[in-house]
Every structure is written in C-alpha cells, then in structure tokens.
Amino acid sequence: MVGYNLNKRKINIMGIIILSIIIILGAAGIIGYNYFKQGLTTGVVAYGIFSLFIISALLELIPQIIHPYFAIITAISAGLNVHITLLFAILGSLFGSIIGFEIGRKQGLDFVCSLFRHKKLIQIFKFWEKYGYLFVLAAALSPLPYFPIVFGALRMPRKDFVKFGLIPRVIGLLILVYAPLYGLFNLF
Secondary structure: OHHHHHHHHHHHHHHHHHHHHHHHHHHHHHHOHHHHHHHHHHHHHHHOHHHHHHHHHHHHHOOOOOOHHHHHHHHHHOOOOHHHHHHHHHHHHHHHHHHHHHHHHHHHHHHHHHHOOHHHHHHHHHHHHHHOHHHHHHHHHOOOOOOHHHHHHOOOOHHHHHHHHHHHHHHHHHHHHHHHHOOOOOOO
C-alpha cells in the first residue's frame, strides 16, 4: 500500500512537471507570436533540417496557432531540399503526435482539462461527440489545430489514432509540399 502511494505521488509530480512545461511553452507561443514566428524562421534557416524535426515535434505536442506547415514552407522558401524537409517534418510531426497522444492517455482528462481553456475543451468535445473519428481525420488532414493529447485522454484506441490521426497527418504534409510542385496550387 505504501509503494502504491509513492508511485501515485511520482505520477502526480510528473504530471505537474509536464503541465508546467506545456503551459510555459504555450504561453510563450501565444504572448510572443511574432517573435516566435521570426525565431522559427531564423532557426530553420540557421540550423537547417534537424531544427525542423524539433520544431515539428514541439508544434504537434503542444497545439497552438503556429502549425508545422509554416515550418515546412519556411524551410522550403529558405532553399532547403524539398524532399529532406518533408521527411524531417513528417518524422517530427509523428514523434510529437505520438508523445502527445501517450501523455494524454497516461495523464487522462483531468490533466488535459488543466491545459486548455474551458470553452476550447467544450468545443473539442462537441466536435468529438458529433463527428467522432471524422473530426480527428479532418484535423489531421488540414492545417486546423490538431489535438493528439486530447485524443489520447479521450481513450481513443491506438490503432484508430494511427488510422485517423497519424496516416492522414502524413498525407496532409505530402499534399502541402507536393501539390504546389505539381502546380495544383502555389505556396512557394
């Protein structure tokens, strides 16, 4: 019984640490949007492709206004190789999404509720109840906010997250990069 209490206390402390990091990064992203956007551009140009992996992972882990699509467009516009840029963005996106999903599964809804404004969560839950996996699919394919941490907390099965979240996310990134190259629309 004592061991159980110690493990529960460790989990609570870990949750507080993770929550603190997410809140700090989220607040920094909201408060310093323009600064963060400029820093993102400078980081991708200065540090290259590996920074794109880190940036994509963090942007998927912590849902916010700036999306990994912006990092890809910045990297390609800066002259980085299109295919390598896409590869590292996909790897970072998958890594961040999986970590976020697993944090949501481990920490649960109480933890996730502490991360988001009440209004935002109500909106996410309404979409979840109304559209279910189609909501996950639409969020994954589009540049709209994507919430792997919430999907994990909602106990979405891992195989369904892969089918409706991760695979469509990769498809969305592929479309974003390759559609302009083949003249379907022009971003670059």
